[in-house]
Amino acid sequence: MVSNPSPPVFLVQIQVDITASIVQKNLNATIHIKPSKTLTPAERLDIYADDYWARILDALIEDFPILQAYLGEDVLYKLAEEYLQSYRSQHFSLFYLGNRFPYFLRNRYHQKNKKTVLETVDYEWARAWCFFAPQLPLLDPSLFSKDDLMKIVLQFQPHVQLVSYKKQFRLIYRHDSKVQEKMIPRVFKDLLQQLQNGTSLDLAFDHISTALCTKEIEALFSFCIQYGLLCQKSEGEIS
Amino acid sequence: MTIKFSSLPYLGFGLGLRTIHFEDFIATSPEVDWLEIISENFLLESARPLYYLDQIMERYKVVPHGVSLSIGSSDSLNMDYLKRLKNLVKKLDTPWFSDHLCWGSSGGTNLHNLMPLPYTSEVAKYVAERVRIVQDFVEKPFILENVSSYLEFETSTMTEWDFLTEIVETADCGILLDVNNVFVSSQNHHFDPMEYMRNVPKDRVVQYHIAGHDDKGKYILDTHDHEIQQDVWDLYRKTIPLFDQVSLMLERDDHIPPLPDLLSELAFAKSIYDDVMKPHGI
DSSP: OOOOOOOOHHHHHHHHHHHHHHHHTOOGGGGGBOOOSSOOHHHHHHHHHHHHHHHHHHHHHHTOHHHHHHHOHHHHHHHHHHHHHHSOOOSSSGGGGGGGHHHHHHHHOOSTTHHHHHHHHHHHHHHHHHHHSOOOOOOOGGGSOHHHHHHSEEEEOTTOEEEEETTEEEEEEEETTEEEEEEOOGGGHHHHHHHHHOEEHHHHHHTOOTTOOHHHHHHHHHHHHHTTOEEEOOGGGOO | OOOOGGGSOOOOEEEEOOGGGHHHHHHHOOOOSEEEEEGGGGSSOOHHHHHHHHHHHTTSEEEEEOSOOOTTOSSOOOHHHHHHHHHHHHHHTOSOEEEESSEEEETTEEEEEEEOOOOOHHHHHHHHHHHHHHHHHHTSOEEEEOOOOSOOBTTOOSOHHHHHHHHHHHHTOEEEEEHHHHHHHHHHHTOOHHHHHHHSOGGGEEEEEEOOOEEOSSSEEOOSOSOOOHHHHHHHHHHGGGSSSOEEEEOOOSSOOOHHHHHHHHHHHHHHHHHHHGGGTO
């Protein structure tokens, strides 16, 4: 366990004030800043504020090109700015900027086209998340007897996402280090959603749609195994 | 961990490896002495960058350079980040790793920027203590880079070079001397860049960065989106004789040109070095 040294009190105050000024776009932190021969403290602080907003807005919007084309640049940037005011970046990586954007839009976007907007943001975030989500050890069915395989708790790899977009039910996954997707008949939806949450095959099959035939299920599972989409849920994760 | 920074290997003339050039490096293996990566791009589980990194590592020495350690932050060190960084450093078997003398997060909010610190002995002591923790944890020599800055604090009581020196001497770490950053800050804060260069502890400078900037009229912005300007080449030329052999890395982060253009710029940096050092018999 690392013991962090205590920071000087004035350093804490400077950093808190500057962060607040940059994120909230106010000038409170200028009391800490000297003027230069050419710039006032406010102008100096603005250089950092402008850089911050340009960087995080561009990074966020880069993950939502379809939404940008649909809503237009001005509308999306305004929404993105409101979102980033409410949900500040807390991760060292800019990849995570969009992780609450779908949630934000669900609660804060109330236009007539809300359904399309939500479907699009879910779809694009699923693809973004799929790119950098972890990969757990692959499931090797040959290591299990048929009975054991039915009972172990399975789940999808964290990069596998299930979304409905443009009237299609889609399985988004990462294979060969690229984001890919497969259209899946809607009758598989319940089964796949159970797998996403973690379930044993025998429990999943108990609730399976009667519209599915064995051949279809086998084809789906061999696809999932072939593309490494399944893993065994670890003990700690089983609730 | 006690390190003799002057005995770290000389890597030669390197380039910053950026996504746009991954496939070029794999397909054509251009002649570059070494490559520097942005650590954060390889700290997540994302398979694609790692897929390329594995192939590139087979052909080049790769050194990680971070932007998010936030060594000067008043927030606690991010141990999840440090564990990931340690794994990357181990994977690369790198002679050193680097990050910036700055802060980037406060109260959990990440500004994704290289924010300057107030230059006081108290802050230097605090930062040095954190550098020691990081270096001991990662178990590799750590080198700190001077940042470009656009503001100065009322509370500062010392020059940037004295602040940097106090930290590296107290923490026993190395320096990544960014020639462009010294130039940019010298113009923004009106000091002589050679005074900075002359006062940096000679035996701790392990690596140079060199890059382009943008003149905004009232100030200079460190954009890394231009060819290197003549002023920075001149400063580099004058800096070379002050130090021993120092590995150099050319950075370009925006408006990234085709790889051959960067290789020409790197060859130019090498020609300056050769030109300056010839009379010294190196």
